Amino acid sequence: MNQLKGKVALITGGTKGIGYGIAEVLLNVGMRIVITGRDKDQTFKAAYELTPNGGKVLPLVADVRDYTAMQEVVVEVLKTYGQIDVLIANAGVGHFAKISDLTVDQWKETIGVNLTGVFHSVKASLEAIKKAKGYIMTISSLAGTNFFANGTAYNASKFGLTGFTQALMLDVRNDDVKVTTIMPGSVSSHFGGRSPEDGKDWRIQPEDIGQIVLDLLQMHPRTLPSKIEVRPSKTASS
Structure with missing residues (x-):
């Protein structure tokens, strides 16, 4: 754990769900956390809830679809902490409909946040990650x-x-940068309009994904699990 204390993790979409769960776990081992979100009130509220006594969570408002905004996030993180050791590209949205009903705006938002937004986040932070010999993790899905x-x-x-993530891994592995994509199945969160069931849920909990992130960060540097599928142990009907 000591090797992670003081390290800086930038988590996009860190205001709730998986991103929030990851932030909680990494805070508990002494890492300094930066979370981003599109809504200012929600972003600052999440930062306060994560550390009500202050000090270890930096909330920044940004839309990952805006490359300039992500560049500004990186500048602010480096200004505040001087480094970025871990990028968790987590921000995501879900629109689910038959192609006949799916709107152009829904398509653009889904691709813009889930794919282009990750490219922007990685591109903006890559030099800092290389300098730190750090780690990039993307949150994909079994739907990938x-x-x-x-x-x-x-x-x-x-x-x-x-x-994208697997190709990125090959691009930067000789720069001493590790890259992993985590591909969860059903996670207990508000994603896609669902409601968590207050601990009675059969689905994966956000902090379970946080534990996977922590395990990856503690793994011996010679070993790289580049793609991880994770699903609930049981199904809803079990």
Whole structure:
């Protein structure tokens, strides 16, 4: 744990769900956390809830679809902490509908946030990550390899994200930068309009993904799990 204390993790979409769960876990081992979100009130509220006594969470308002905004995030993180050791490209949205009902705006938002937004986040922070010999993790989905009805936009974004991350891993592995994509199945969160079931849920909990992130950060540097699929142990009908 001591090797992670004081390290800086930038988590996009860190205001709730998986991003928030990851932030909680990394805070507990002494890392300094930066979270981004599109809504100012929600972003600052999440930062306060994560550390009500202040000090270890920096909230920054940014839309990952805006490359300039992500560049400004990186500048602010480096100004505040001087380094970025870990990027968790987590920000994501989901629109699910038959292609006949899916709107152009829904398509653009899904691809813009889930795929282009990750490119922007990685591109903006890459030099800092290289300097730190750090780690990039993207949060894809089992929908990045398994297609389903009503998933044209979401499947396209996550298939693309899985491919992007694996190619990125090959691009930077000799720069001492590690890259992993985590591909969760059903997670207990408000994603896609769902409601968590207050601990009675059969789905993966956000902090479980946080534990995977922590395990990856503690793994011996010679070993790289470049793609991790994770699903609930049981199904809803079990």
